[in-house]
Amino acid sequence: MQEYDIVIGLEVHAELSTKSKVFCSCKNEFGAIPNSNCCPVCIGLPGALPVLNKKAVELVIKAGLTIDSEINDLAVFERKNYFYPDLSKAYQISQLVRPICVGGELKLKNKIVRVNRIHLEEDAGKLIHSSGDAGTLIDYNRGGVPLMELVTEPDISSAEEAVEFLTKLRSLLVFAEVAECKMEQGGMRCDVNISVKPKGSNVLGNRTEMKNLNSFKSVYRAIEFESERQIELLEKGEKVVQETRKWDDDAGISYAMRKKETSQDYRYFPDPDLLAVRIKRDEVENIKRTLPLMPDELKKKYVSEFGLTDYDAEIITKEKFLINFFEETIKLHSNPKNVANWLITEILSKIKDEDQPNIKISPENLAKILNFIAEGKITRTVAKEIFAKVWEKDENIDALVKTMGGGISDDELENLILRIISSNPKAVEDFKASPTPEKQLKWFVGQVMKETRGKANAVKAEEKIKNILSK
Ligand SMILES: [Zn+2]
Known part of the structure; x- marks a missing residue:
C-alpha cells in the first residue's frame, strides 16, 4: 500500500x-x-x-x-x-x-x-x-x-x-x-x-x-x-x-x-x-515584564540549580499547580530533589485520575514531613503513613508524629534493644565472633523494626545496637 x-x-x-x-x-x-x-x-x-x-x-x-x-x-x-x-x-x-x-x-x-x-x-x-x-x-x-x-x-x-x-x-x-x-x-x-x-x-x-x-x-x-x-x-x-x-x-x-x-x-x-x-x-x-518564567525556562532552572533529573523537571513544569506547589515547598524544605520525589511518586499517583487535580496536603505540611525525615525524627515508613492520614483528613502533623513513631522515645528504643539482646544470646555471640558483623547488626535492626512495626528510626537503632554490643 x-x-x-x-x-x-x-x-x-x-x-x-x-x-x-x-x-x-x-x-x-x-x-x-x-x-x-x-x-x-x-x-x-x-x-x-x-x-x-x-x-x-x-x-x-x-x-x-x-x-x-x-x-x-x-x-x-x-x-x-x-x-x-x-x-x-x-x-x-x-x-x-x-x-x-x-x-x-x-x-x-x-x-x-x-x-x-x-x-x-x-x-x-x-x-x-x-x-x-x-x-x-x-x-x-x-x-x-x-x-x-x-x-x-x-x-x-x-x-x-x-x-x-x-x-x-x-x-x-x-x-x-x-x-x-x-x-x-x-x-x-x-x-x-x-x-x-x-x-x-x-x-x-x-x-x-x-x-x-x-x-x-x-x-x-x-x-x-x-x-x-x-x-x-x-x-x-x-x-x-x-x-x-x-x-x-x-x-x-x-x-x-x-x-x-x-x-x-x-x-x-x-x-x-x-x-x-x-x-x-x-x-x-510593560506586558512582557509581567510574564513569569515560562515552563521551558523553569525546567532548565530546576535541572541546573536544583539538580533535578530532566524527567522530574519535565513532569513538574507541565502543570502550573505542580510548579506552584513545588516552589512553595522548597521555600520550607531545603532539598528540592526530595520535594520533587515526593511530588511525583506520592502526590501525583494519588491525583492522576482526577479531572480537576486537587493536592490535599499543603506545601507547609509536606515540608514538615520532609524535615522530620531529614532530622531523623521519623522513618520514611512512618512519614508515608502520616502523609496518607493528612491526605485523608487535614490532621495536625506534630500530634501525629508524637503518636506514630516520632513517639518512640530514646529510652523506649534503648529498653527495646536491651530486651532483644538479652533474649537472643546466640545472635550476640555470632556478632561478637564475626570479623565483619554487618549481617548480624542488620538482623538486630530488623528485630527492632519488626517490634515497632517500622516506626523506629533505623539509623538511630543501628547506632545504639552497635554501641551496646561493642561494650
Ligand atoms: Zn453584556
Whole structure:
C-alpha cells in the first residue's frame, strides 16, 4: 500500500481570564443562571454600542509574547457575518486583516510548529439541546466572552503531535494567566484541519475541518479516524471533499456537516462601531515584564540549580499547580530533589485520575514531613503513613508524629534493644565472633523494626545496637 503523510493545522480557541466580557461590562463567569449575564450589547440589540475591554487585548498580547509572536502596531476589529441561533446579532466581532499577533512558534520535543496568528474575538452563546420536550434552549451568557483564536501553520503530522502541541499551549496560557483553559467547561476548544497526501509529495490534498473538539482525547481520536477515512478514499481512487465535518465522540466517527466556507462567505468588513486599536511598543514592553518564567525556562532552572533529573523537571513544569506547589515547598524544605520525589511518586499517583487535580496536603505540611525525615525524627515508613492520614483528613502533623513513631522515645528504643539482646544470646555471640558483623547488626535492626512495626528510626537503632554490643 502507498504510504501517506498526514497534514494537520489547528485553530485553538481559549476563553480569556477577564472579569467582564469583551465589548460590554457584563460578567465573564461560568455556571451563572442562564441569560443572567446579558445586556443590549452582548445580545446585539439594534443601536447598542460595543466598548472594547482593554484587558482582553493585553491578554492576547501576553499570549503572543509567550510564543514569540510579533505584535501588530495597529489591530482592527471586523464583523464576520453569519446567522446561527447562538449569535443573536447575526455577526461576530472578530479580526481578519490585522490581528493583534502575527507569527510565532511553539517548540515540541521533535519539531517546531509555526503559528500563523492570534486574534481576539467574541464567543457566541450556547445551545442546549434538551432530551425532553423543551426542544433546544439558548443561554446567551457566553455571548461576548473574550476569546483568543490561535491558528497554526499546517506543521503537525500526527494525533500525538497535535495533543503534544495542545498540552504545551494550554500550559503556557494557564501559566501566563491568559486563560484557565478548563476544557470540561469549554474554556479551550479546538478545530482540526486535516488532509493527507502521498508520502513526500509537495501537493497538499483536500482538507476537511472538524470543529469544536473539547478534549485532548477527542482531538486524538478524531485525527486518527479522519486520516484513516481520507486514506481509504484515496486508496479506492475517490476524492476527499473539502468540507466541515462533525466529530461524534460517542460514536467515534465523523460525518459531513456542510461545505467548507471561505472567508469571502462571511463578508468580513471593519466594524464601524469600534476604532482600530493602536498598540504602543512601551505597552508591549510593560506586558512582557509581567510574564513569569515560562515552563521551558523553569525546567532548565530546576535541572541546573536544583539538580533535578530532566524527567522530574519535565513532569513538574507541565502543570502550573505542580510548579506552584513545588516552589512553595522548597521555600520550607531545603532539598528540592526530595520535594520533587515526593511530588511525583506520592502526590501525583494519588491525583492522576482526577479531572480537576486537587493536592490535599499543603506545601507547609509536606515540608514538615520532609524535615522530620531529614532530622531523623521519623522513618520514611512512618512519614508515608502520616502523609496518607493528612491526605485523608487535614490532621495536625506534630500530634501525629508524637503518636506514630516520632513517639518512640530514646529510652523506649534503648529498653527495646536491651530486651532483644538479652533474649537472643546466640545472635550476640555470632556478632561478637564475626570479623565483619554487618549481617548480624542488620538482623538486630530488623528485630527492632519488626517490634515497632517500622516506626523506629533505623539509623538511630543501628547506632545504639552497635554501641551496646561493642561494650
Ligand atoms: Zn453584556
